[in-house]
Amino acid sequence: MEDSTQYEKLRNDSQKYYSSIGHLKSAALKEFIHFKSEGFNHIVYKNSNNERGKKSQILRFKLLPLAKTLIELSTTYQEFEETIQEFVVKKKKKKVRKSKSVRYWGIIAIIEGRKIKVILRKIGDTGDVHFWSVIPAWSTNKFRDIKLFSTMKGDPKED
Numbered sequence: 001m002e003d004s005t006q007y008e009k010l011r012n013d014s015q016k017y018y019s020s021i022g023h024l025k026s027a028a029l030k031e032f033i034h035f036k037s038e039g040f041n042h043i044v045y046k047n048s049n050n051e052r053g054k055k056s057q058i059l060r061f062k063l064l065p066l067a068k069t070l071i072e073l074s075t076t077y078q079e080f081e082e083t084i085q086e087f088v089v090k091k092k093k094k095k096v097r098k099s100k101s102v103r104y105w106g107i108i109a110i111i112e113g114r115k116i117k118v119i120l121r122k123i124g125d126t127g128d129v130h131f132w133s134v135i136p137a138w139s140t141n142k143f144r145d146i147k148l149f150s151t152m153k154g155d156p157k158e159d
Helices: 004-021 037-046 054-073
Strands: 023-026 031-034 079-091 092-109 115-123 130-135
Touching: 004 037, 004 054, 004 092, 023 054, 031 130, 037 054, 037 130, 054 092, 054 130
Parallel strands: none
Antiparallel strands: 023 031, 079 092, 092 115, 115 130
8 A cells, every 4th residue: 555655646746847847948959848748648658558567657757857957968869760650630520540750869878877768759840849758778679660760779659
């Protein structure tokens, strides 16, 4: 019981902190990074049906302040990927699938003795760049379906 109470408090505190950021200027991309609800939801859920493990969520919650610092201070990004993904959008009151380009940037650095990776995302040509995830800078090798251009390790959609 006590562990779930601590988890809920950490989650609520992290959500308040995340919401308080709003947006901040990225030195690497030279534009504002928006902290939208979908970024926080991605920390909690892998996709709409699967919640991440509690340990993974807690780790990501604790890395949020470092992610903010990294976005503000880093002058370069180390990874980039552009893909085509399908999204469900409303068109004339109907839900339809639409393909859009999605760009991911990975910023990796050691901050306060922790090597972390922050993933930023932009959907389409007119969307805002927004925070997508923060993870320890681990390496994975996964095959992705359609890649227009990629220098990323891992799967930015899931990490």
